Amino acid sequence: MFKIRKLLALVTGKALIALSRALGGQGTNLPGRLASFIYPPLLSELSRNITGACFMVTGTNGKTTTCNLAAAIIREQGFSIVHNQAGANMLAGITTAFIQNSDLLGQRTHDYALLETDEANVAPLLQIIKPRYILITNFFRDQLDRYGELDITVKLISSAVKGTGIELILNADDPLQSNWPSLTGLKCLYYGFDHTAYDNLDSADSRECRYCMLCGHELEYSYYHYAQLGRFQCPHCGHHNQQLDYVGSELSLEDGIAFKIGDLHLESRLQGFYNAYNILAAATLALESGFGKDIIKRAIASHQPAAGRMENFIIGGKQVFLILVKNPTGFDQSLAMLTGDIHTKNIFMALNDNAADGRDISWIWDTQVELLARSEEKITGLICSGQRSGDMALRFKYAGLDTSKIVIEPYLRKAIERTLGLEGQVTYILCTYTALFACRKILLRLRDR
Numbered sequence: 001m002f003k004i005r006k007l008l009a010l011v012t013g014k015a016l017i018a019l020s021r022a023l024g025g026q027g028t029n030l031p032g033r034l035a036s037f038i039y040p041p042l043l044s045e046l047s048r049n050i051t052g053a054c055f056m057v058t059g060t061n062g063k064t065t066t067c068n069l070a071a072a073i074i075r076e077q078g079f080s081i082v083h084n085q086a087g088a089n090m091l092a093g094i095t096t097a098f099i100q101n102s103d104l105l106g107q108r109t110h111d112y113a114l115l116e117t118d119e120a121n122v123a124p125l126l127q128i129i130k131p132r133y134i135l136i137t138n139f140f141r142d143q144l145d146r147y148g149e150l151d152i153t154v155k156l157i158s159s160a161v162k163g164t165g166i167e168l169i170l171n172a173d174d175p176l177q178s179n180w181p182s183l184t185g186l187k188c189l190y191y192g193f194d195h196t197a198y199d200n201l202d203s204a205d206s207r208e209c210r211y212c213m214l215c216g217h218e219l220e221y222s223y224y225h226y227a228q229l230g231r232f233q234c235p236h237c238g239h240h241n242q243q244l245d246y247v248g249s250e251l252s253l254e255d256g257i258a259f260k261i262g263d264l265h266l267e268s269r270l271q272g273f274y275n276a277y278n279i280l281a282a283a284t285l286a287l288e289s290g291f292g293k294d295i296i297k298r299a300i301a302s303h304q305p306a307a308g309r310m311e312n313f314i315i316g317g318k319q320v321f322l323i324l325v326k327n328p329t330g331f332d333q334s335l336a337m338l339t340g341d342i343h344t345k346n347i348f349m350a351l352n353d354n355a356a357d358g359r360d361i362s363w364i365w366d367t368q369v370e371l372l373a374r375s376e377e378k379i380t381g382l383i384c385s386g387q388r389s390g391d392m393a394l395r396f397k398y399a400g401l402d403t404s405k406i407v408i409e410p411y412l413r414k415a416i417e418r419t420l421g422l423e424g425q426v427t428y429i430l431c432t433y434t435a436l437f438a439c440r441k442i443l444l445r446l447r448d449r
C-alpha cells in the first residue's frame with residue numbers, strides 16, 4: 001500500500017541532501033535523521049531492497065578506507081551498492097545513504113549494502129538490519145570521553161552480535177579480538193599478516209592491550225607489526241593468536257603497498273602498514289563473498305585515497321598530503337610514514353577539541369611525537385593550528401624538538417599559508433576531524449589559484 005508518510009520522508013530527505021550539497025556542506029546526518037523522524041521504519045524498509053548482502057564494517061581505525069576498497073571491488077564486478085561513503089557512520093548517516101540511493105517510492109533495489117558503522121551504533125543498527133558479515137578492523141584507543149575505555153567498546157560490540165548468527169571477519173593480530181569465538185559463539189574468520197620485514201620487538205608505540213583477554217596476565221610478543229597488533233601469547237593460560245584463514249605475506253611498503261594472499265598478488269598506491277591492513281580486510285571480505293581474484297586485484301590497484309586519507313594535492317609545484325588524525329595509533333602511523341619520507345618537509349598540525357574530535361585531547365601525550373626528533377634535520381617547521389594549537393606546540397616542545405621551528409597560529413588559513421611558505425620539498429597537513437573539511441577547502445582554493 002502506498003504510504004504518504006514514507007513518500008514525505010523520502011522527499012524531505014532527498015531535498016535536504018540536495019540543499020546540503022548545493023551549500024557545499026557535508027550534511028550527511030540531518031537528512032536521515034529528519035526522514036526517520038517523519039517515518040520511523042524508513043531504514044528498515046529501504047534495507048529490504050538489498051537483493052544480495054549487507055556488510056557492516058566497524059572498529060577504531062581504517063573503517064572508511066576498508067569500506068572504500070570493498071566498495072571499489074563490488075563496483076568493479078558491476079554490482080550496484082548502497083554505501084555511506086562520506087564516513088557518516090551513525091544511524092542517521094546510514095539512513096541518508098539509503099535515501100540517496102532510493103527512488104521516491106522507496107522501491108529501487110541494489111545488489112549490496114556496505115555500511116561503515118561507528119562502534120556505538122553497531123547495537124542499534126543490528127536491531128534494524130541483519131548483515132551477512134560484520135568486519136572489524138582493530139580496537140585502538142579513540143576519543144576516550146565518548147566511548148570510555150576500550151574494553152567497554154569491545155563488550156558493547158561483542159554483546160550486540162551475540163546470538164545473531166552473523167559471521168564475523170576479525171583481525172587475528174589484535175589481541176582484543178582473539179577470544180571472540182568463545183565470547184560470541186559465532187563463526188569467526190580471521191585475517192592477519194605473517195612475519196614482515198617491518199616488525200619489531202621494542203617499538204614504543206602506544207599499545208592498547210598488553211593483557212590476556214582470558215586470564216588478565218600480561219601477554220608475551222614474538223613481534224609487533226605496530227601498536228598492539230602482532231604475534232602474542234599468554235604465558236599463564238597459553239592463549240594466543242587465532243589461526244589465520246586469510247594470511248597476508250611478503251609485505252612490501254616501498255613505493256606503495258604490495259603483498260600476497262595465497263596466489264593473489266595485491267598492489268596499491270596507498271601507503272603505510274595501516275593501509276596494508278585495510279587492503280587485507282577488504283580483500284578478505286571480497287574473497288569470502290565469492291568475488292573473483294582478478295576483480296579484487298584490479299579494484300585495489302586502481303583505488304585512490306579519499307579525503308583526508310593521505311589525499312594528495314599539488315600546490316605551487318610541490319606535493320601536499322592531507323591526513324586525518326584522530327587517535328594515538330593513527331597519529332603514530334602517520335608520524336612513522338612521515339619520518340620514513342626522505343624529503344625535507346613542512347609539517348602542519350591542527351588540533352581541535354569539538355565533540356566530534358573528542359573533548360579530551362590528553363591522547364596527544366600518548367603518541368610517539370619523539371619519532372620526529374630522529375629526523376629533525378629534515379623538518380623545516382612545525383606549524384601548530386586549531387583550537388588547541390598551544391597544547392600541540394607544547395607536546396612538540398616536550399618531544400625535544402627545536403623550539404625555533406615550532407610556530408603557533410590558531411587560524412587555519414593563515415597557518416596553512418605559512419606552512420606552504422616554508423622551503424621543504426613536501427608538505428604534510430595533519431588535522432583532527434572537525435578541521436579536516438576546512439583544511440581541505442583551503443587547500444583546494446590554493447591549488448586552483
Ligand SMILES: [Zn+2]
Binds near residue numbers: 213214235236238
Ligand atoms: Zn591468559
